[in-house]
Amino acid sequence: MSAPFGRRACEVTANVSSGGYRIFSLRDREGPNPAPGQFYMLASEREWGEGGGRPYLPRAISVAEAIPAKDGVRLDFLVEGVGPGTDRLCELEAGERVWVTGPLGNSFSTPREVNPESAGAILIGGGIGIAPMAIWRRYLVERGIPLRVLLGFRNEAHSGGLNELFCAGGSLCPDVRLASEDGHAGHQGYVTDLLATMLAGDDATSAVVYSCGPPAMLEAVRALCAEHDVACELAMESPMACGFGACFGCAVPKPDGGYMRLCVDGPVVRGDAVAEVAHA
Numbered sequence: 001m002s003a004p005f006g007r008r009a010c011e012v013t014a015n016v017s018s019g020g021y022r023i024f025s026l027r028d029r030e031g032p033n034p035a036p037g038q039f040y041m042l043a044s045e046r047e048w049g050e051g052g053g054r055p056y057l058p059r060a061i062s063v064a065e066a067i068p069a070k071d072g073v074r075l076d077f078l079v080e081g082v083g084p085g086t087d088r089l090c091e092l093e094a095g096e097r098v099w100v101t102g103p104l105g106n107s108f109s110t111p112r113e114v115n116p117e118s119a120g121a122i123l124i125g126g127g128i129g130i131a132p133m134a135i136w137r138r139y140l141v142e143r144g145i146p147l148r149v150l151l152g153f154r155n156e157a158h159s160g161g162l163n164e165l166f167c168a169g170g171s172l173c174p175d176v177r178l179a180s181e182d183g184h185a186g187h188q189g190y191v192t193d194l195l196a197t198m199l200a201g202d203d204a205t206s207a208v209v210y211s212c213g214p215p216a217m218l219e220a221v222r223a224l225c226a227e228h229d230v231a232c233e234l235a236m237e238s239p240m241a242c243g244f245g246a247c248f249g250c251a252v253p254k255p256d257g258g259y260m261r262l263c264v265d266g267p268v269v270r271g272d273a274v275a276e277v278a279h280a
């Protein structure tokens, strides 16, 4: 699905705290419904780049949920304040407006599109990267596609979105398992420990793995899937200036030489289309 030309102003309808993150909602009266994995370029209408200061450019944020409503679609975003742009988005107040461009980028493929023999999906999200897994999970559940979800957090201060995006009737959805490095929730350790155990099982090769999270986690997921010959799609990040293919700011190397622009050739990339996910 392609983005409508130009940007549009959308009203903030809510902004709540969740763990160490914020979840804010926009009412989008004009845009098409996003597909899971897509993102938007966002900038608040006021207090954004005023006086030539930062933030200047809009910031890329994945859509975590999209709920059709009679007056358009409600878009939910999960955000962590790590600098001037995300800090400003964390402060958004109901009633103010945000400049929105999108939905942008490609989206996840269904397990059968990736592998016609596939029996289901394993979703694995880390930190703020659980956002696109939420809308993808709902899409798969609505289509009756079997799935398991693994979510990991560094610690309680770097967690959030579980109650709002992965709970039903006040309880964690039964297909969701947790890991935390500090042991505050679920398995103590990396979420990729859970994936390694799962991929060692007999039915591993019939699954398709989908992942979003910090680069070190994505690289561990990519390497585990390659080792077990399991197909995977990774929702990747790189610094983005335009979001629609014009600036080449988001270029990442391809394994066979050359570069891809992550905003238009991604952000969802097949694991075998990257040599290694770069991380510090």
Ligand SMILES: Cc1cc2nc3c(=O)[nH]c(=O)nc-3n(C[C@H](O)[C@H](O)[C@H](O)COP(=O)(O)OP(=O)(O)OC[C@H]3O[C@@H](n4cnc5c(N)ncnc54)[C@H](O)[C@@H]3O)c2cc1C
Pocket (backbone or CB within 6 Å): 039, 055, 059, 060, 061, 062, 063, 078, 079, 080, 081, 082, 083, 084, 085, 086, 087, 128, 131, 236, 237, 238, 239, 240, 267
């Ligand atoms: C497709 C996509 C989807 C994203 N989805 C989300 C989301 O759902 N929620 C969320 O909180 N954040 C998301 N991000 C990350 C977010 O866009 C960046 O953290 C944000 O642009 C940082 O801006 P800032 O002004 O707050 O901080 P800055 O001061 O600009 O950056 C803070 C630090 O993060 C680094 N950085 C900035 N942008 C990126 C990037 N894109 N990749 C890696 N490092 C970066 C900078 O080098 C710096 O070290 C997404 C990024 C992309 C590309």
Ligand code: FES
Pocket (backbone or CB within 6 Å): 239, 240, 241, 242, 243, 244, 245, 246, 247, 248, 249, 250, 251, 261, 262, 263, 264
């Ligand atoms: S962000 Fe400009 S080309 Fe990708």
